[in-house]
Amino acid sequence: MYKIDFNNFFSYSFSIDCVIFGFKDGQVNVLMIKRSMEPFLNHWAIPGDLVYPDEDLQVAATRILTELTNLSNLDLHQAQTFGNPSRHPQGRVITTAYFALIRITDFEIEASSFAEEVKWVPIHEVPELAFDHNLILNSTYELLKQKLSYEPICFDLLPEKFTLNQMQQLFEYVNEAEMDKANFRKKIRPIPLIALGEKQKNVKHRPAKLFSFDSEKYSEIAEEDGYRFKI
Amino acid sequence: MYKIDFNNFFSYSFSIDCVIFGFKDGQVNVLMIKRSMEPFLNHWAIPGDLVYPDEDLQVAATRILTELTNLSNLDLHQAQTFGNPSRHPQGRVITTAYFALIRITDFEIEASSFAEEVKWVPIHEVPELAFDHNLILNSTYELLKQKLSYEPICFDLLPEKFTLNQMQQLFEYVNEAEMDKANFRKKIRPIPLIALGEKQKNVKHRPAKLFSFDSEKYSEIAEEDGYRFKI
């Protein structure tokens, strides 16, 4: 359909960068790859790829994510677009950031065609990255923090079955503020959670009850009562 | 620096669409142009243009805005990026939407190279537009509504000197809900406004006091007290 040679491609092209967030050990982590090719060989970076000439952006983002994680049915959120003419040393590459939230325990990452090495890094310990990826990452993390407070996406980061304290810890982490346990529970009372009747195991103290998010009920009350998630 | 011919350009190119919002007669209006060229000749559209191969996105958005309005120093906010492969009939054109807020009374719009005709249209009366511009417009208006509630950008839409009722009407319009005057005033009490000591003129009832936004004080309390605009 389109004739594209290397020169053409690298004089004006378009890419997607996928910021993949997880929540582990009480910290928000981001998936980093070690580049196995030039430019920025051996530098850490956010996984990204060029968009095919007739490929939709959302489709491209999904493809990149699937190639990396083998997970599907994940919510992908578009973030900012970056187009500084000198952001890519080999030509004009405009890139759109997408972010995805995954349950770290749900999958095993492995190095692929993408990269020599893959690892999770706590968001506050990210090293200097290739291209303008630090800029992209910071801007996308800001967006994540915003969306966490008014969309029910925290449940994409938490385990399928989670304790209320785990949920609280996530918000304490991103807001960088401690919260009162009792008051947190009052705040989330309107959010439809399913009490599973199960409990935490292998803890050396009173185990907490496990909950899961009732997304069907959420859609229902969002539509009927105009309820909006808010923390 | 870059060799670009028509075929190349239209096999893979990048554009900016500028959604320009104003507030007039108690309604949010958006600036529309009537296209003077194919495709979509004579259709209404959002003003937009291709980005030059070595031009920054923000710079391109500013250029397009200035060409159209002759205004400068306006805040430009990046919105969503649209990249459906079939959104442009002549080839792959990915576009990023930016929006700007202007005081309608501050400038006189005029048809330019861009368009045959230019006009303000209330956001709820927008006709069918060229390309996917209805989609872009709706998505950008949603973003505007969000940002209005947690960033002090309503003052870019209101006149330099405004009454508290004008401010209230803007929020009533975007939230599609009436508010109590007394309670609205309580809500905005933390926002630093300068009471100008002047009053409305040419009204056939008690004139309201005029205010302006104290952006310096806002920056100050935002930094020192961590205050955040919220309505």
Place this chain on the structure above:
DNA sequence: TTTAGATATTGTATTTTTGACAATAAATAG
């Protein structure tokens, strides 16, 4: 079996914010 230690969970009282509505003030038009 009992008890200490740790965290989960619930309750209560106070303060702050919100919301509904009443009362007063300041202009114009006749």
Place this chain on the structure above:
DNA sequence: CTATTTATTGTCAAAAATACAATATCTAAA
């Protein structure tokens, strides 16, 4: 001077947020 209109401020009850106390339930060790 008075009726009319909108601006502005005040009040009170309900609701939400906050601080903090009390109780519950598990593990592990004595």
